[in-house]
Amino acid sequence: MTQHKKQINTFGRRHGRTLSEPQKQLIEKLDNYKVDVASLSTDKSKILEIGFGYGEHLIERAKREPNKIFIGAEAYINGVANIMRDIEQHNITNIKLYPDDARDLVNNCPDSYFETIYILFADPWPKKKHHKRRIIQNEFIEQLAKIIQTNGKLIIATDHAEYAQWIITNLLNSSQFKWMAKTVDDCRNFPDDWVYTRYQTKGLAQVPVYLEFTKN
Numbered sequence: 001m002t003q004h005k006k007q008i009n010t011f012g013r014r015h016g017r018t019l020s021e022p023q024k025q026l027i028e029k030l031d032n033y034k035v036d037v038a039s040l041s042t043d044k045s046k047i048l049e050i051g052f053g054y055g056e057h058l059i060e061r062a063k064r065e066p067n068k069i070f071i072g073a074e075a076y077i078n079g080v081a082n083i084m085r086d087i088e089q090h091n092i093t094n095i096k097l098y099p100d101d102a103r104d105l106v107n108n109c110p111d112s113y114f115e116t117i118y119i120l121f122a123d124p125w126p127k128k129k130h131h132k133r134r135i136i137q138n139e140f141i142e143q144l145a146k147i148i149q150t151n152g153k154l155i156i157a158t159d160h161a162e163y164a165q166w167i168i169t170n171l172l173n174s175s176q177f178k179w180m181a182k183t184v185d186d187c188r189n190f191p192d193d194w195v196y197t198r199y200q201t202k203g204l205a206q207v208p209v210y211l212e213f214t215k216n
Contacts, residue, residue, distance in 0.1 A: 055083030
């Protein structure tokens with residue numbers, strides 16, 4: 001009998017606060033927003049954000065670049081309800097959602113599918129015994145490499161110093177990606193067009209680090 005390796009969760013909670021009635025009504029329409037990889041246009045650039053939280057970054061990117069398709073993967077149902085509200089309020093038509101573990105989506109996407117993938121302020125799982133829960137792992141990096149186009153970007157931000165070092169070490173160990181930083185200061189300076197969320201602007205992020213890698 002074949003034994004399947006148990007997949008380790010890289011997220012903490014699927015639910016936070018109890019959903020309000022308006023949120024519940026939105027979630028009832030979730031099927032209208034779910035991504036169908038096979039049906040998406042092949043002539044438009046596609047961007048993935050893994051773990052979009054409450055969706056501020058994804059919403060703003062989609063508004064700035066209406067000719068691109070944005071896919072957001074998030075297992076936290078409260079965040080899904082929040083971004084659905086904003087999608088409807090702003091009449092955004094170029095966002096699709098994957099309300100579950102992003103690794104399942106990554107495993108089922110065609111090769112060279114995405115122009116850019118964002119992983120922003122993911123849980124660092126700081127305790128050593130929890131490091132296996134971190135989403136940045138060697139196997140996952142190789143899976144990401146398959147679905148990012150050549151010269152496409154993998155952009156990661158974190159405010160946890162030890163996790164930043166973990167990310168850099170694991171990405172540099174891969175032959176698939178090139179780190180674009182030329183100096184240490186490059187990690188501290190976010191691009192001019194960066195979308196700052198409430199998490200960063202309110203100072204909740206402690207010394208955030210910007211990491212940009214290009215697919216070889």
